[in-house]
Amino acid sequence: MKKTLTIGMFHVTRARPTWRTPGFDGPDFTDIEYWTDLAKACEANGADFLFLADSYGYPTADDQVIPNAIERDVNFSTIDPQMLISALAAVTEHIGLVTTVSTMVESPPVVTRQFRTLDHLSRGRVGWNIVTGSAQAASALLFGEPLMAHADRYAKAADHVELSLKLWEGSWEPDAWKRDAATGVWADPTKVHEVEHDGPYFQSTGLLVTPPSPQVTPTLFQAGASEAGRDLAARYAEAVFLAAESKALADQISDIRRRAVEYGRGPDALRCLIAGTFRVADTMEQAVAEYEEAIAAVSLEEAATLYSYFTGIDLLALDPDKPIPSAAASGDNGRTNVERFLGPSAPTVREVLEEFRANGVMGKPFLGSAVEVADQAEAMIEETGADGFLVQPDPDGRNDRFFAEVMPELRRRGLIKESLVxxxxxxxxxxxxxxxxxxxxxxARFRRSRVTV
Incomplete structure (x- = not known):
């Protein structure tokens, strides 16, 4: 029996590369219609959810913004996706809406009220992508805080999620919200509780005043394939994003499922989604030609700027003919895109630059006709045991050919749902x-109907 795949659509809240096209006058990333049209298109074509990535950071080197990031808009200008979700919920009915909020810059009481509000307004369709954040060096400078060690960031994330879950699950019992006009009772005070939390990073005594929403707790996601990231996912997440580039993707998925079992959850407690790009053309030859054309449009300087955004490492300052030195690789910025280039057969800095120039963080794309990319996608699912895909948009940012050709092909093969469940x-x-x-x-252990917090 074939596995039914989950399909999510990935977008960042910044301009698409089409802004560089001379004479381009399409909708801008600051236009609300750009996003509402995108959400409606994703829903109309059967995607399970739309994911909007986010970060307060930007590319830096030696604690200074990289000028190329500003000039070429390399992971630089963004808008706040939290502000978009209400608008997207208003123009859709079924599709899930997921956004990133960093555990480093937003406190649990803020996060819990925001997501509970959005869960109400969307009628239960929101998800939280739990991350410690990308471009940590820039973010730390922006917020006037020291750069926290990688392991400590994940310890803080776990403490953040613990308090958030206490507030979501422990403040209101399921039948506490009465709204009884006859008796004049809004809520039963014996069933609305203050929670207490005295963790290593967060302390709180209080309650979440917003009544329970359809999901109570938003659907929980995680992105980050470092060991600490995989452990956080196994402990709390219900879905995890993993880049298609990883040669150890199957091992990463197996490791996450093993850890989930150790946490008492079971191997199927979370969905593992491959984040990848689908470049669809009439033929393989055409797809390869378009891919090579896209690579040629990216300079090595831009590739280095992009790599610095994720890792804090300035590749242009290193020997191009040697691997990334251990001193540079041991920093406390992002680890996922450092660890993928370590090991006995580590590539040279020049090869890392070429890889980022071609594929960025997503890895080599699925290339070819709709049938060919569907074959490749199905083979990767079988090889890795993944549960679906987080689809990077086409260069135009609209996923037109993926929607028009690949989704019907996957549906014809019985790999995706006819309608959302x-x-x-x-x-x-x-x-x-x-x-x-x-x-x-x-x-679940924080529910008052089960135990006392």
């Missing part, structure tokens, strides 16, 4: 009726 995002992933966290999730 249930009304909430969690049901899209785990089946109708699975609206709230399962009892096996660590957040």
């Amino acid at each position: 249930g009304t909430t995002l969690r049901e899209h992933f785990f089946g109708e009726g699975q609206r709230t966290l399962p009892d096996s999730h660590p957040g």
Whole structure:
């Protein structure tokens, strides 16, 4: 029996490369219609969710913004995706809406109220991508804080999620919200509780005043393939994003599922989604030609700027004919895109630059006709045990050929749903009726109907 795949659409809240096209006058990333049209197109074509990535950071070197980032807009200008979700919820009915909020810059009381509000306004369709953040050096400078060690950032993330789950799951019992006009009772005070949290990074005594939403806790995502990232995913996440570039993708997925079992959740407690780019053309030859043309349009300086955004490492300052030196690779910025280039057969700095020039963080794209890329995608699912894809947009940012040709081909093969299951995002992933966290999730232990916090 073939696995039914989850399909998410990936976008960042910044301009698409089409802005560089002379005479381009299409909708801009600061136009609300750009995003509402995108969300409606994703829903109309059967995507399970739309994911908007985010970060406060930008490319830096030696604690200074890299001028090329500003001049060429390399992971530089963005808008706040949290501000978009309400608008996208208003023009859609079924598709999930997922956004990134960093555990480094937003406190749990803020995050819990924001996501509970969005879960109400979307009728249960929101998800939180839990990250410690990319471009950490720039973010730390922006917020006037020291750059925290990588391991400590993940310890803080775990503490953040613990308090967030206490507030979501522990503040209101399921039947606390009465709204009884006859008795004049808004909520039963015996069933609305203050929670107490005294963690290593966060302390709180209080409650989440926003009443329970359809999912109670938003669907939880995680992105980051470092060992600490995989452990955070296994402990809390319900879906995890992993780059298609990784030669160890199957091992990463196996490791996450093993860790989930050790946390008492089970190997199928979360969905592992391959983040990748689909370049679709009439023929393989045409797809390869378009791919090579796109590579040629990216300079090595831009590739180095992009790499610095994710890692804090300035590749242009290193010997191009040697691997990244251990001193540079041991920094406390992002680890995923450092660790992928380490090991006995580590590439040279020049090869790393060429890889980022060609593929960025997503890895080599799926190339060819709709049938050919569907073959490649199906083979990767079989090889890795993944549960679906997070699809990087076409160069024009619209996914037109993926929607028009690849989705129907995947549907013809019985690999994706004919229609979305249930009304909430969690049901899209785990089946109708699975609206709230399962009892096996660590957040369930904070429910007042079960135990006292």
